[in-house]
Amino acid sequence: MSFFLLPRKTVVLLDSMIKIAHIVNPVHASPSSDLYVAQPITFETMRRAKEFASDIVDVELLTIAYQEDREVIPSYFKLLPDLHRSVLDVQDFESKRKLPILKDILDAMYQHSDADFLIYTNVDIAVLPHFYTTIASVIEKGHDAFVINRRTISNTYSQISDIPMMCLEAGTKHGGHDCYIFSRALYEKLYLDMACLGALRLGRSLTLALLCESENFKEFADWHLTFHIGDDQTWKSPKSFPYGRYNNAELGKAWDYYRQANKIPDHYLVGRCRPFSPFKERMREIRMRIRRYHRIDKILKISEEVRAMIKRSARK
Numbered sequence: 001m002s003f004f005l006l007p008r009k010t011v012v013l014l015d016s017m018i019k020i021a022h023i024v025n026p027v028h029a030s031p032s033s034d035l036y037v038a039q040p041i042t043f044e045t046m047r048r049a050k051e052f053a054s055d056i057v058d059v060e061l062l063t064i065a066y067q068e069d070r071e072v073i074p075s076y077f078k079l080l081p082d083l084h085r086s087v088l089d090v091q092d093f094e095s096k097r098k099l100p101i102l103k104d105i106l107d108a109m110y111q112h113s114d115a116d117f118l119i120y121t122n123v124d125i126a127v128l129p130h131f132y133t134t135i136a137s138v139i140e141k142g143h144d145a146f147v148i149n150r151r152t153i154s155n156t157y158s159q160i161s162d163i164p165m166m167c168l169e170a171g172t173k174h175g176g177h178d179c180y181i182f183s184r185a186l187y188e189k190l191y192l193d194m195a196c197l198g199a200l201r202l203g204r205s206l207t208l209a210l211l212c213e214s215e216n217f218k219e220f221a222d223w224h225l226t227f228h229i230g231d232d233q234t235w236k237s238p239k240s241f242p243y244g245r246y247n248n249a250e251l252g253k254a255w256d257y258y259r260q261a262n263k264i265p266d267h268y269l270v271g272r273c274r275p276f277s278p279f280k281e282r283m284r285e286i287r288m289r290i291r292r293y294h295r296i297d298k299i300l301k302i303s304e305e306v307r308a309m310i311k312r313s314a315r316k
């Protein structure tokens with residue numbers, strides 16, 4: 001039986017139907033990009049999860065993008081007005097990447113939806129069919145903000161027709177945050193910096209703001225409710241390092257704001273939201289470069305061994 005045909009009697013019905021808005025930021029990805037496979041999967045799983053929850057939760061699927069990216073967006077999403085600003089309008093970078101600012105995306109969702117709760121996920125994060133009904137149940141328990149950590153599954157499957165098999169694969173736990181849920185009332189209180197998508201430290205600013213402003217924050221680190229196909233970690237590419245340093249500096253502004261306001265709580269996640277010093281940030285980049293080159297050396301070594309085996313076989 002398909003995972004999408006789970007009986008709805010397994011879901012706790014709410015006293016009244018809650019409205020949830022969920023936004024993603026699509027891009028026109030090239031065939032060489034991991035998003036070329038991941039985005040259609042994300043779109044379709046969101047559509048199916050909304051359908052699964054249709055008599056329990058009022059779900060509004062939203063997208064916001066640059067004009068040149070609109071063509072990849074399915075018709076069942078509500079398109080918000082185009083983005084007109086990128087991180088390049090905020091700071092100059094030697095390597096130019098037109099990356100959106102998270103605050104612009106969240107502000108648009110808040111302005112163009114009247115939903116009770118708002119969701120932001122990265123566009124490469126797919127959801128399971130009971131995603132929205134589970135979120136509604138968590139909301140009913142009194143949480144005004146929470147994050148759901150994804151599972152990382154293999155890249156064995158890559159087609160929309162494979163979605164049921166993807167959902168059945170438990171995958172492995174991932175410690176990063178890429179799925180945020182928060183109340184509309186809470187969003188009005190958040191101090192958000194100008195962190196950009198597509199680089200390190202993006203989520204830490206939002207996590208910090210939610211920790212500092214929410215009344216009942218929760219991290220669900222082990223739930224099998226979202227997934228990511230493969231673990232290429234393209235955001236660790238050296239070309240993204242300057243943008244990671246930028247996001248770290250923006251995180252520092254948010255940290256200073258909440259520290260001066262005496263709002264930083266005693267929570268186990270706070271340490272992960274603390275900005276790195278410039279020295280520590282550079283050392284982290286060096287370690288990532290070493291790991292990256294080490295993997296390349298291993299691949300080259302294996303390739304040389306395979307070529308040697310082929311030559312030996314040819315002689316025989």
